[in-house]
Amino acid sequence: MPSWLTVLQCLVAGVVVGLVAMETGAWRGELRRSGVRWGSAWSLALAGVCLLNGLYGVLAPGPHASGLLFARFVAYAAAIVLALPAVRAYTGGPGVRRFGTVLLAWFAAAGVLWWTSPLILAGIDADGVPSYGPLLPLAELVPVVVLGVYVFRAVRGLEVTTAGACVAGGAVVAVVALVGGAVAPASWSTEPLRGLWVVPLVAGLEVLAAARVRAVRRAADRRARMRDAIASVSNAAWLAHTPAELLETARAQCEELLHDPSIRGTLRPLSRDRFVTEFYSAEGRALLPDEQSFLRDVARVVSSAAERHTLTSKLRDAAYTDALTGLHNRPALDRQLAAALGKAEVESTRVAVLLCDLDNFKHANDMRGREWGDRLLRRVAAQLVDAAGPGAFVARHGGDDFVVVVERAPDDTELLALARRVQGRFEYLAHRVPATPMTVGVAAWRPGEVRDVDALVRGADLAMIAAKRGSKGAAFYDDLLRGEFHERTTMRRELEEAMSAGDIVVHFQPLTDTGTLEVVGLEALARWRRNGELVLPQEWLPLAEETGLIVEIGRQVFAAARNASEKYDLPVAVNVAARQLDEADFVRHVEQSWGPGAWRRLTIEVTESALLHDDAHARAALATLAARGARIALDDFGTGYNSLSRLAELPVHVIKVDRSFVHASGTPEGDAVLRAVLAVARAHGLDVVAEGVERAEELTTLVGMGVDTVQGFMLGRPAPTLPIRGRRPGTGEIEAVTPERLPQRLPHQMSPAAGS
Known part of the structure; x- marks a missing residue:
């Protein structure tokens, strides 16, 4: 070869x-x-x-x-x-x-x-x-x-x-x-x-x-481009605003990669927020296996993104929407107010806030039930949206508080008119309605002021509180109210400092037996000693109750009352405010402050207003203390709305006749009212204490009507020690005091000339 x-x-x-x-x-x-x-x-x-x-x-x-x-x-x-x-x-x-x-x-x-x-x-x-x-x-x-x-x-x-x-x-x-x-x-x-x-x-x-x-190689390059296209669609899923926008982006990617302008895509919702996506050739072109696999992968990405977008939208709605009313919630309100203040600063316009509060909603809700309360809140939300007008921002601030945000707000007069219009559009669903069903507080931000969302809402809240105090229905947070708020803030700070420094002291006013003029009990009264002088109770007690400081003050009074009862061997009465009764652990606070035993020496005085709305919690707490042996007294009796008709339903042992009825004694009308009150008390087997006795004639009238116990400046002013009292009874029979002998039995220092 x-x-x-x-x-x-x-x-x-x-x-x-x-x-x-x-x-x-x-x-x-x-x-x-x-x-x-x-x-x-x-x-x-x-x-x-x-x-x-x-x-x-x-x-x-x-x-x-x-x-x-x-x-x-x-x-x-x-x-x-x-x-x-x-x-x-x-x-x-x-x-x-x-x-x-x-x-x-x-x-x-x-x-x-x-x-x-x-x-x-x-x-x-x-x-x-x-x-x-x-x-x-x-x-x-x-x-x-x-x-x-x-x-x-x-x-x-x-x-x-x-x-x-x-x-x-x-x-x-x-x-x-x-x-x-x-x-x-x-x-x-x-x-x-x-x-x-x-x-x-x-x-x-x-x-x-x-x-x-x-x-x-071409197939490998094509698969690489397919992977890149899928990654691109996945990235676009985070930026797309809607599933439809992502679907169009994915369709364009498929059309470009497969060189088929007839590629179409559909996105159909299923149950439970699921989606199914499909891409296909509208011309009916037979797709290769890798092309079919690519379209299925892209479809899965779009479906997953649509489901994620739906879930995110629901979570966002849940985060910024009140579940009960469908209004914006508090986080949404804060975000909207911050944006509105920023825009108003650029535009040099005003932003106003209307804080709407339902009066006595808690009591009405407890009495009528939660379903009624929920229905009422939804109705209020709908009416507020309708009254505020289209495009207005209405939010539920919490509980029974609603907020209306007004951008490019008009002057104060028009804002107050809007507040009254909002208030007037509201009506209760039940037939029993209070006189003023809603109170509205208005506050406005002006260009040049500090952009403080919390301060703006707080101003509207203070205006609402002022409107409640004055029974106005609506109030504007103006300079006068701002000054009043500053004074109240200063007083609150001083009151807190006084509580820490021990300047809240307890004085005792005697309860006197009309037959012997003997002190048969004491009433413990909280007093604020500031710079060596006593602050009038009416100047600070409402603030203490409004801010909740009365709760701690009340605990101190209960402890001092127990000490006085043991020291003077007398029963003691303690006033309890409605704010104290609202506390969930009120009974436990009383038990801790009063101490064990000696419950029969304790009388708890509550006003008619504290029980006016049939607060089940307050009644249950008083019933628990009464079961321990404490006595319950109804203070300022006769000034409430329906005390006579519901007296038998309340856990009460004593009624204290209001001083206004005592001062009206000596007249036919006044005496008739006193006799009616005494008849009601005797009909229910209740003891009677008459308050505000300041004249001998008043005491004479009460003795003549058979009132056994009285209280007033004439018989003893509140004092930090045991007040002066009449001769204590001896071992023998005590001579009864009659109206004719009453002036002779009065101690010199308690004579009418001493005044009140």
Whole structure:
């Protein structure tokens, strides 16, 4: 064999091996389809045929010539057999098991004949030219026919591509060369054909492999772009304001990537805030599997984002919306006011706040039930929105407080008119209504003032409190009210300092028996000692009750009352404000302050107003203390709305006749009222104490009507120690005091001339 043919065949084999290695590296990390493996194995088998044929030309004749020929035959058999799965992998043809079994059996039989008979290889001459047997052409060409039948079945109906045409052309040339080499007489001129026939086939296979590599690269690039598109849609999901906006963004991405302007997308809501998204080709174009997978992935991203957006919207609404009324809540109010003040500062306009409070809502809610209260609050919310007008910001500030924010607010007069209009639009749902169902406080921010949201709302709250105190229905937080607030703030601070410094002291006023003028009890009264002088109770007690300081003051009074009761061996009465009764742990505070036992020495005085609204909690607390043994006294009796009709329902042992009725005694009308009050008390089995006795005539009238216990400046002013009292009874019989003898029994220092 010419040396250049040997070199050519070895070179072809080396090139094939190198190309296979390059293709394997190119495919690494990609789809790794089976076609790559089978195609590479087929190419290596073909390279083996070419290499062994070239080596035979170098080594023959020699001792290894026969072995090289058989190795070439085995490589040839491997190339034919491996062609089956390779073709199937590239074309998706039918199964190869039967064909492969036939070919393996055929080549196995030929191999046996190769070594056992001269039918395949007859011998090798001295020049190294092999002498083939008569069955060698059949042994080599019959498998080619079988392979051809399979290839025909595999490629039938497939679209012819450029790479496929190259492979087909190379295969035809290879078969022609193979047949020529098989049927031609053996010689050094025909022997190279047994190795070089693989060259056109390998060339076609390399063209196909290159095309496949390019396709895989394109597919890989496309998948990378798909991943980038999905990531882009995922990022856009955080910036999109609505699911529809995200759907359009995703559709545009799909259209650009798939080069299909007919791509459409739908987003449909399901139950429980779930969504389903679908992308499709409106033209009905058949989508490739990777395209379908890409559209499904994008659809899942859009659906998840829509669900997240819905959940976020609900959470935002829950964070800034009152669940009961549907109005804005307090955080939303703070945010809106901050924005409104910033805008008003730029525009040099005013911002006003209307704080609307439902009067006595707590008592009405306790009496009528929570469902009634919820219905009322929703009705109030609707009416406030209607009264405030379109575009107004209305919020529930908490409890029964509502706030209306007015941007570009008019002057104070118009704001007050708006407040009264808002107030007038409200009406209770029940038939029992108070005289003033709603109180409105108004405050306004002016350009140049500090932008303080809390201060603005606090000003409206103070105006509302002032309106409640004055029964005005509506009030404006003006300079006068601001000065009053400053005074009240100063007084509160001084009161807190007085409580810490021990300047809140307890004085005791005597309760006197009208028959003996003996002090039979004491009333403990809180007094504020400031700079050595006493502050009038009416100047600070309302503030203490309004701010809640009365609770701690009351605890101190209970403790001082217990000490006085033990020191003077007398029962003591303690006044309790409505604010104290509202405390959830009022009974526990009394028990801790009063101490154990001696409950029969304690009388708790409450005003009619504290029980006017049938506060179940207050009544239950008083009933608990009464069960301990304490006595309950109804203070200022006769000044309430319905005390006579509901007296039997209250846990009361004593009524204290208001001083206004005592001062009216001595007249027919006044005496008639006193007799009626005493008749009511006796009908209910209650003890009576008359307050505000300041004249001897008043005491005489009360004695004549049978009042047993009186109290007033004439009989003793509040003092830090035991007040002066009349002669204590001895062991003998005490002379009764009659109206005629009363002036003679009065101590000199308690005479009417002493005044009040």
